[in-house]
Structure formats: C-alpha cells, structure tokens
Amino acid sequence: GENVEQHPSTLSVQEGDSAVIKCTYSDSASNYFPWYKQELGKRPQLIIDIRSNVGEKKDQRIAVTLNKTAKHFSLHITETQPEDSAVYFCAAKGRTGTASKLTFGTGTRLQVTL
Amino acid sequence: ETGVTQTPRHLVMGMTNKKSLKCEQHLGHNAMYWYKQSAKKPLELMFVYNFKEQTENNSVPSRFSPECPNSSHLFLHLHTLQPEDSALYLCASSQTGSNEKLFFGSGTQLSVL
Numbered sequence: 001g002e003n004v005e006q007h008p009s010t011l012s013v014q015e016g017d018s019a020v021i022k023c024t025y026s027d028s029a030s031n032y033f034p035w036y037k038q039e040l041g042k043r044p045q046l047i048i049d050i051r052s053n054v055g056e057k058k059d060q061r062i063a064v065t066l067n068k069t070a071k072h073f074s075l076h077i078t079e080t081q082p083e084d085s086a087v088y089f090c091a092a093k094g095r096t097g098t099a100s101k102l103t104f105g106t107g108t109r110l111q112v113t114l
Numbered sequence: 115e116t117g118v119t120q121t122p123r124h125l126v127m128g129m130t131n132k133k134s135l136k137c138e139q140h141l142g143h144n145a146m147y148w149y150k151q152s153a154k155k156p157l158e159l160m161f162v163y164n165f166k167e168q169t170e171n172n173s174v175p176s177r178f179s180p181e182c183p184n185s186s187h188l189f190l191h192l193h194t195l196q197p198e199d200s201a202l203y204l205c206a207s208s209q210t211g212s213n214e215k216l217f218f219g220s221g222t223q224l225s226v227l
Contacts, residue, residue, distance in 0.1 A: 004156070032214055043118075043204065043218040044157070089157065093214060101170060102216065104157040 002027040004092050006105025013080050014113055021108045023090035024072040032093040033066060033073045034102070039086045047088075048075070080112045117141050120205050120219035127195065128227050135190040135222045137205030143217070145210050146188040148180060151202040151221070163188060164210060195226045 003026040013019050025033075034049035050057045050064045050073065057064050061080075066073040077084055087109050091102040118139045127133050139146065148160040162170035163182040177199075179191040188205055205219040 034215065043220045046215050049215065101159065101162065106154065106156045
C-alpha cells in the first residue's frame with residue numbers, strides 16, 4: 001500500500017518568513033495530493049490540492065509543487081502570519097477504488113512567532 | 115460550518131460500556147469515512163462506505179462496528195474498548211468521481227478508562 005512520509009514534524013518561523021513542508025510517497029500510481037490544515041481543537045480542512053498532471057499550483061500565499069519522478073511534493077507558505085500556526089497534513093491517493101482512500105503523513109506542527 | 119456534523123463532541127466510557135458515535139453530512143456526498151487520529155500518528159483510515167456499501171475495512175478490531183443506513187448518516191458502534199482506543203475519531207465525506215475532496219467533521223474525542 002501507499003506510504004507517506006512528512007518532514008519536519010515541527011517547524012517554527014518568524015512572522016513574514018516562508019515555511020516549507022515536504023512529503024514523499026511510495027506508490028507511483030498515486031495521482032492526487034491534498035494538504036490539510038488543522039488548527040488546535042478543530043477539524044482538518046483542505047487548503048490546497050494538486051493532481052499528478054500538474055507540477056505546481058498556487059493560491060495566494062500558499063503553493064504546492066509536485067515532482068512525480070522523485071515522488072515528492074511540498075507545501076510552501078510565504079509571508080507567514082500568526083493565523084498560519086496549525087498542524088499541516090499531506091496526503092496521497094492512489095488509483096484504487098472509487099472512494100478517496102487517502103494515506104496521510106504524520107503532520108507538521110507550524111508555529112509562527114511574532 | 116454544518117457540512118459534516120458529529121456527536122457527541124466528547125465521550126468518556128469504561129471498557130465494558132457500549133456507546134455509538136454519530137455522523138451526518140449535509141453535502142449530498144455519496145461516500146463517508148471513519149478516521150482515527152492519535153497523537154503523533156498519521157490519520158488512520160478505519161472504514162469507507164460508498165453508496166452505503168462498505169468498501170474498506172482497514173483491519174479494524176471487531177470492537178468497532180460501523181453502520182451506514184443511508185448515504186447521509188454514519189455510525190460507529192463501540193463495545194469493550196481498550197484504553198489505547200482513546201483518540202479523536204473523525205468522520206468525513208466526499209463525492210466520488212472527479213471531486214475527491216474530503217470534508218471532515220469536528221470529531222469525537224474519546225477517552226476509554
């Protein structure tokens with residue numbers, strides 16, 4: 001089955017700096033890669049996703065890049081703000097079945113300090 | 115947000131108790147999921163229901179019993195749990211096909227004493 005590794009487990013940046021979180025996956029058939037943000041005590045929420053036919057996607061201050069050859073994808077947050085502090089999860093989905101069988105990474109706790 | 119609602123938000127139970135977690139989605143989705151979230155572990159997929167049919171059971175112990183009476187409701191029946199089952203249990207839904215985005219509920223924080 002799919003295996004997703006995520007690094008780092010914790011990340012502290014100063015407000016205004018950029019943050020990068022990296023994930024690798026094992027199943028070359030995986031074709032969908034979402035990122036979820038989970039604030040303390042709240043539900044995970046999708047913030048951005050990318051499909052295997054695209055190498056990069058951007059939405060305001062967040063961007064995701066995908067390298068299919070190397071089987072890794074990354075989340076980039078620019079001009080970080082205190083409200084970006086949360087746990088971020090990457091995930092990967094292979095082409096199996098009709099429902100979204102996502103495999104998640106272990107999460108990165110991002111702390112944005114003033 | 116009222117897309118996916120879970121009850122109760124918190125649950126404390128003894129190892130001999132029987133309890134049920136409830137999930138309801140108002141998004142018109144046809145797939146529903148149970149995930150377990152433990153500290154320092156990735157989200158673990160437990161069960162998947164697609165059009166009310168269970169399509170995935172990730173080697174979950176039989177003390178967890180899911181039920182999906184229709185595509186909008188999902189239950190997780192709990193019986194004879196162990197302390198290591200204490201975790202946040204998240205329900206999610208999605209629309210199968212081209213839109214694969216998962217929408218999560220707020221979860222039930224379960225403590226087994």
